[in-house]
Amino acid sequence: MQSIFGELARKEIRNLPLYVPGKPIDEVKRELGLSEIIKLASNENPWGPSPQAIVAMRDAVGEIHRYPDAGAFTLKSALGESYGLSSDHLLLGNGSEEIVQMIAKAFFRPEEEILMGKPSFPRYETVSRLMGAIPIEIPLEEGYYPLQGLLSRITEKTRAIFLCNPNNPTGTVLSEIDLRAFVAQVPPHILLIFDEAYIEFSELNFSGLAFLEERRPIIVLRTFSKAFGLAGIRLGYAIARPELTDAMNRVREPFNSNAVALAGALAAWQDKNYLQETIQKNAEERRYMSGRLLQLGARIYPTETNFIFAFFENSSISLSQKLLERGIIVRPGAVFGFPAALRITFGTHEENEKFIHALEEIMEMDSMSN
Numbered sequence: 001m002q003s004i005f006g007e008l009a010r011k012e013i014r015n016l017p018l019y020v021p022g023k024p025i026d027e028v029k030r031e032l033g034l035s036e037i038i039k040l041a042s043n044e045n046p047w048g049p050s051p052q053a054i055v056a057m058r059d060a061v062g063e064i065h066r067y068p069d070a071g072a073f074t075l076k077s078a079l080g081e082s083y084g085l086s087s088d089h090l091l092l093g094n095g096s097e098e099i100v101q102m103i104a105k106a107f108f109r110p111e112e113e114i115l116m117g118k119p120s121f122p123r124y125e126t127v128s129r130l131m132g133a134i135p136i137e138i139p140l141e142e143g144y145y146p147l148q149g150l151l152s153r154i155t156e157k158t159r160a161i162f163l164c165n166p167n168n169p170t171g172t173v174l175s176e177i178d179l180r181a182f183v184a185q186v187p188p189h190i191l192l193i194f195d196e197a198y199i200e201f202s203e204l205n206f207s208g209l210a211f212l213e214e215r216r217p218i219i220v221l222r223t224f225s226k227a228f229g230l231a232g233i234r235l236g237y238a239i240a241r242p243e244l245t246d247a248m249n250r251v252r253e254p255f256n257s258n259a260v261a262l263a264g265a266l267a268a269w270q271d272k273n274y275l276q277e278t279i280q281k282n283a284e285e286r287r288y289m290s291g292r293l294l295q296l297g298a299r300i301y302p303t304e305t306n307f308i309f310a311f312f313e314n315s316s317i318s319l320s321q322k323l324l325e326r327g328i329i330v331r332p333g334a335v336f337g338f339p340a341a342l343r344i345t346f347g348t349h350e351e352n353e354k355f356i357h358a359l360e361e362i363m364e365m366d367s368m369s370n
């Protein structure tokens, strides 16, 4: 029977995919009767934030009856100072995901084409459709963001291009030479959005910021969710010329960055030593995991992030299910259209060793039963 609400939602909304998050740790514990769970599924930072951020957030709770500073003066000034830019180049979001949505609301019109790689961050597609724009998904080129494919799909209807660099879920990063050649070929009215959620982990770390002064619209997205270990506070930021942040500010909810998040992010930003330690620890785990996965016969994409995309002989669904039975959560590649791959976030060294041992065990048992 047709519900009286059936036609109420806009048709663009009715077709939007619902985000399916990874299972919460507690739910997996209950279902499997396990006491310890290792979550390597959501690219979270296993070492957590700077201890100074935790102190700052505790202090901020004492003032929680007040609205936050809607202009985020202190944090934007600190970020601006580090980048050598005035504060009006910065815009904060409730996670950089919210900024992806602000970009769509401010700049995408119905029927315009928005280009993006596939697989990449799923929100690019969702926000395009939200505005009635048309997402055009270009397959990655050997795990790399498809610069040639993107260029070949530019038409008069193209409004924007999302560049996820390093790319999630493959972990690959684009070189300065390739990016410069790419940008030079993009017509200068097209909006280029560099999503650099993982760039702190990247040794190449060539940023879209290099193009900020060109006469073309550029937005660079960064986040406190990954290298800074603050995924739970939801704070991301955009860097762009003031004409662009001005447009986005008009669609921003006034108090979109909460007071605890602002305090935690500022303290984390200022603790540069802690960030460096995290980056170093992650690089060690990256070497360990890449090496061990290769030894186990997996094919991997070279990663510059805190996760790795690895291909196996077995189905990734059964592999991830068997890992789950051993209390380890990873992301099956089937979600991204790669049925034989897993995306594995790096944990602490102890967690990574447990993962590798579990994987070894599973692969041995599988080879005996074949």
Ligand SMILES: *Cc1c(COP(=O)(O)O)cnc(C)c1O
Residues within 6 Å of the ligand: 043, 094, 095, 096, 097, 098, 121, 164, 167, 168, 195, 197, 222, 223, 224, 225, 226, 231, 234, 235, 236
């Ligand atoms: C994790 C991630 C983000 C960050 O999202 P937040 O909303 O800031 O937590 C953005 N882009 C990509 C590609 C990511 O993987």
